[in-house]
Amino acid sequence: MRSAFYITGIIALTVSTIFLLTSLSLGIDLVEIFALFIGSTVGSLDSILQTLARTTPILISTLGLLVAFKGGIWNIGGEGQIVVGAIVTVGTCLFLGLPPPLAIVLSLAGSFLASGIYGAFAAFLKARWDVNEVVITMMQNFVAFAILQYLIDGPWNWGVGLYPRTAMIPPETRLPFIMSPLNSMFLVALALVAATYILLNRTVLGYEIRAMGANKMAAFTNGIDTERLSVLSMLLSGGICGLAGSGLVLGTFFRAQAGISGNYGFYALASAFIAGNRALLAPLSSLLIALIYEGTLSLTALGIPHRLSEAMVGIVFLVVLLPKAAGWLQEVKEGDAADN
């Protein structure tokens, strides 16, 4: 509890300092920055819903990434896996002509499978030939972007509008809103938190994944097939990230377009680290990132570029690590070793 208190304080202090520096360097009133930041994220029901809507894809991808991280595999291909999920979903909803409920279910299942296989490819190379997964998953991001760009420029191009994109998916295949702009993918994300927690902490598979992450050699000598297991954990990891992409199509954009993954795959990386790879903390860390994302987006009205968001996430992310290094937060360290 104490550590949560400290971390919240540290984050608030960091964010305030960044605002102070921004205000001083750009000559914008500090009060105005704070008012807009807070107002646009939690100031009204609408903005709260918007922030939660922003949390959804970040939370889902965070859960995806931490499955791989727990197993000691650095999946930084979240972006690409989101894009693959989005592509499969658009394809399923637009071209298969299935009855609506089936189309939604198949889209989710299909994107889980496709993104999972896309991610598992990197794990396969790693397991088989010891190829570094950080590089491969990063390169796969570019490949996925290119496939999406090809599809929206060429065969799936809708032909209307300023920039290339696909046609809209039929209204019946869209996810219902809980309360606009928050769609029901948010509930799926919350269910995934529970599912990921149970998978990692209450099943044999989860136990094996954590054992592999803690000490691969020991896991191997204890009879765990680490090759198979790392492919399987990346299949799950990529699959969950694919669901985030599917949700973005089914609930937010209703089509595929360039940049649909919105850097959520990279933000999820920060979110997973801030959560200390714990599924139950992922909602909080994702909410934090969504607050920063949404808040800085509104600050563009004051002439502050949205790039501040990335820099801010980077700083928060490093600052959160510091107390751990200095040994102030013994609880956190013990928490890592404990079964959580």
Add this chain to the structure above:
Amino acid sequence: MQQIISSILSFFPVIGLAALGGFLSQKSGVWNLSLEGIMAFGAFSGVFAYHYFGGFIWVSLLFGFLMGFVTGMLLSALTVRLSLDQVVVGFGLWFLTEGLAGFLYTTLLPSVKVKETMGFRIFSLDLVFYLTLLSFGLIYVIMKNTKQGLAVVAVGENPRAADVAGIDVSKVRWICTSLGSGFVGLAGAYLSLVILQGFTYNLVAGYGWTAFALILFGRWKTSGVFWGSLFFTFLIGAQTRLQVAGITFIPPEFVVIIPYLGVIVALTAAGAMGKKAGMPSALGVHYDRE
């Protein structure tokens, strides 16, 4: 023909310097996963210095190097001194530097154009190209033949033994990481100042990660990293030319990713040929004197 080769090779410093910088740091046992971000930050710093320090291109390049160096000092402070996880810090710094570069560019230098070009040329290649070759040569010789080079290798392979032999492990690591990041910053500054003549968002476009891959592909050998960088420079050159030529048998969207596919194929091939040796044994492992 010579014209074409020169124009392809003019990109070599971007890939070569970045790979060499990351290599130096990894050789001493520190992962530098922020290459992409440090390049972006170096690219911004170069253009910043060009705009504010009177438009001297060499001063601007040097400033890019310095800012890379400073980022490297931060990286080593967090990992070597505070013993934080190198992978986590690497990603954090990647975010920070790339975000900061884009943010500061928009607020401080809207659309600065670099008018200066590098003057002196041999075979239509500028001095930075030859400087890159020289750096590779120097590091090759230093790593092989000098006490300092052996100290770096020892620290990367077995820091405890190095410590017993009287080498200051932390010092070697922070020097290698900072100097390496300086090279990476210079690569970025060269990209923005000389190749693109200005800063644009996402100008690094995966070259940092490509450079990172080249260190693994070169099996942590100076010569391996050199040949790898040269090969990828040609691959990137081929991609650009195919794009310009407007060939039709491959969609242009897929021509763009030729270098990235090349990285996947090259690393897989190197792995499949069983060339696993070469990685410094203590890479990524924090050393604690106790």
